[in-house]
Amino acid sequence: xxxxxxxxxxxxxxxxxxxxxxxxxxxxxxxxxxxxxxxxxxxxxxxxxxxxxxxxxxxxxxxxxxxxxxxxxxxxxxxxxxxxxxxxx
Amino acid sequence: xxxxxxxxxxxxxxxxxxxxxxxxxxxxxxxxxxxxxxxxxxxxxxxxxxxxxxxxxxxxxxxxxxxxxxxxxxxxxxxxxxxxxxxxxxxxxxxxxxxxxxxxxxxxxxxxxxxxxxxxxxxxxxxxxxxxxxxxxxxxxxxxxxxxxxxxxxxxxxxxxxxxxxxxxxxxxxxxxxxxxxxxxxxxxxxxxxxxxxxxxxxxxxxxxxxxxxxxxxxxxxxxxxxxxxxxxxxxxxxxxxxxxxxxxxxxxxxxxxxxxxxxxxxxxxxxxxxxxxxxxxxxxxxxxxxxxxxxxxxxxxxxxxxxxxxxxxxxxxxxxxxxxxxxxxxxxxxxxxxxxxxxxxxxxxxxxxxxxx
Numbered sequence: 126x127x128x129x130x131x132x133x134x135x136x137x138x139x140x141x142x143x144x145x146x147x148x149x150x151x152x153x154x155x156x157x158x159x160x161x162x163x164x165x166x167x168x169x170x171x172x173x174x175x176x177x178x179x180x181x182x183x184x185x186x187x188x189x190x191x192x193x194x195x196x197x198x199x200x201x202x203x204x205x206x207x208x209x210x211x212x213x214x
Numbered sequence: 215x216x217x218x219x220x221x222x223x224x225x226x227x228x229x230x231x232x233x234x235x236x237x238x239x240x241x242x243x244x245x246x247x248x249x250x251x252x253x254x255x256x257x258x259x260x261x262x263x264x265x266x267x268x269x270x271x272x273x274x275x276x277x278x279x280x281x282x283x284x285x286x287x288x289x290x291x292x293x294x295x296x297x298x299x300x301x302x303x304x305x306x307x308x309x310x311x312x313x314x315x316x317x318x319x320x321x322x323x324x325x326x327x328x329x330x331x332x333x334x335x336x337x338x339x340x341x342x343x344x345x346x347x348x349x350x351x352x353x354x355x356x357x358x359x360x361x362x363x364x365x366x367x368x369x370x371x372x373x374x375x376x377x378x379x380x381x382x383x384x385x386x387x388x389x390x391x392x393x394x395x396x397x398x399x400x401x402x403x404x405x406x407x408x409x410x411x412x413x414x415x416x417x418x419x420x421x422x423x424x425x426x427x428x429x430x431x432x433x434x435x436x437x438x439x440x441x442x443x444x445x446x447x448x449x450x451x452x453x454x455x456x457x458x459x460x461x462x463x464x465x466x467x468x469x470x471x472x473x474x475x476x477x478x479x480x481x482x483x484x485x486x487x488x489x490x491x492x493x494x495x496x497x498x499x500x501x502x503x504x505x506x507x508x509x510x511x512x513x514x515x516x517x518x519x520x521x522x523x524x525x526x527x528x529x530x531x532x533x534x535x536x537x538x539x540x541x542x543x544x545x546x547x548x549x550x551x552x553x554x555x556x557x558x559x560x561x562x563x564x565x566x567x568x569x570x571x572x
Contacts, residue, residue: 172292172306177270
């Protein structure tokens with residue numbers, strides 16, 4: 126199961142511990158996280174499901190390509206990091 | 215007289231409290247580091263709302279039951295998926311204003327991009343006003359100050375909560391008589407110098423920077439517009455230009471709660487310059503419905519001052535005597551005598567977005 130980690134800066138606003146979840150895409154993995162932590166959703170994606178402009182997601186060290194639908198594939202042994210972009214400061 | 219002042223800034227919310235000796239000092243600080251785009255003390259039940267625009271993590275709304283001592287995050291307005299395939303799906307960028315109806319009516323939110331939302335459960339859920347969102351003229355609106363148009367002013371009629379007046383930059387001034395079920399633009403008398411001549415009086419593209427109603431004499435409205443200041447004595451049906459010195463451009467407006475002929479504006483150099491004329495911070499006050507103005511300067515910087523007062527950063531309290539004013543350079547002033555003299559509360563706050571008395 127991929128492990129999802131979040132920037133520690135989110136801890137200013139809400140708790141979001143690392144979580145190992147099922148999912149074959151970034152979207153599926155994040156949906157699984159949001160299911161257990163509903164308040165987190167609006168911090169990462171907008172109401173249309175798109176990644177927020179100043180949030181970046183890395184899979185195995187590479188930033189994802191599909192910021193609209195988060196369809197990038199993820200395997201069980203890969204880590205997902207949800208970070209803040211420097212552009213939003 | 216109000217004894218609390220809420221100051222929303224680029225880097226947090228500051229609550230000022232008036233002491234027994236009449237002096238004001240910071241009582242509470244909240245959300246330090248986060249932009250607070252609007253704060254709304256709901257006098258109906260004492261609830262305080264704070265709208266944030268987190269740089270990375272989007273707009274948020276928080277609610278306090280104890281005057282900012284503690285907070286609970288509540289829901290934010292959400293935009294629908296578009297009906298037409300290919301149309302861009304909108305997302306909330308900012309809560310720009312919050313107002314409440316009289317009695318047990320709705321909590322209203324004006325947003326960027328161009329949405330009006332209502333909540334009937336104190337921010338637990340929100341509903342988009344579809345009649346306005348679906349109005350064909352919305353495609354003519356455009357950004358004013360932000361990339362997208364936004365609703366910054368919501369005046370709920372104190373005598374009839376079904377009557378709403380909105381100010382939209384840039385989308386004109388809109389009136390509903392039926393609790394938002396239908397809308398009409400009402401800008402007769404306003405004009406837009408920033409448009410081609412044939413569209414100068416087009417209602418959809420007027421840019422009212424701030425719209426306010428006199429609570430005690432609700433036939434009277436005031437508008438600080440991009441191209442001048444205007445007043446209406448027929449509940450917004452028609453508008454007459456007034457001429458505050460030293461400039462007709464500005465954002466901020468305060469309206470006396472009972473006297474329909476008294477209002478305050480803060481003129482700036484037009485259009486994109488947006489600094490005080492000659493580096494002097496001036497408040498223009500009229501007591502005769504805009505026939506004449508006084509330029510109030512006592513206690514305000516009169517040399518090399520580049521304070522801009524945003525549209526929500528000037529307020530008069532319910533007595534009509536106490537004014538608060540905050541600037542983009544973090545200056546905060548208070549007047550206890552309708553602006554005859556101002557006292558500086560701070561020169562060092564973050565850029566101030568809004569001030570509201572509790």
